[in-house]
Amino acid sequence: MAEIIPIPAFADNYIWILRNDNLVAIVDPGDAAPVMAYLEREQIAPCAILATHHHGDHVGGNLALLARWQVPVFGPSREKIPGRTQAVAGGDRIVVPGIDATFDIIDVPGHTAGHIAYFGEFGGVPVLFCGDTLFTGGCGRLFEGTPSQMCASLSALKALPPETRVYCGHEYTLANLRFALAVEPGSAALKVRDAREQARRARGEPTVPSTMGEECATNPFLRAHLPGVKAAATAHAGHAVADDVASFAALREWKNQF
């Protein structure tokens, strides 16, 4: 049976375990300890590690895991990934050994310069592992890329099927939705989502994954091209936004201060 299990790490990271019976692949193991605790408890061994980008809270556990289990490490070709054995880039298709899953690599620069996302089918549903590019209800900060790059990256993800499950790297949903409500205070879909996610967090449950359809309907960073969102971005910036990228950049700037 195929399932995807969140391993919470640090304050708000999720390490994702793709499990197919007793075989698992690990996405973004920033910390080896909680992953090892899970593997020991379940008496299973990993068959691969997948990295989305080079930040320590996503790859910091690679070497400790590799010291114990020598498995292939997939990672972006344009970044330095500890222990990487398979350098991949947009357009590549990989088969993850053991769990028998196929993923297409999508280049999504913006948060970091070489950030990649993994898209494929697991357990009969389309799934996306997008690290710190698209968040549930928001998007990553632009540490190494431009607004124009991030817009293009988010557009590539928006084109995925609406039922795609979005597995991002952090539990940021409630803070993201607070910002989304400041941008689109009249959105009924947003209010419904916010109430549902608040209830989930109150029960101690993850709000990740969401679906791409829900992100397109409620995530302001995927809606920067819409007149209502542009008007809010303009009002906050105090000057007109010339195009979709300028609207996105104004939103990102607004969120940085929010």
Ligand SMILES: [Zn+2]
């Ligand atoms: Zn990051």
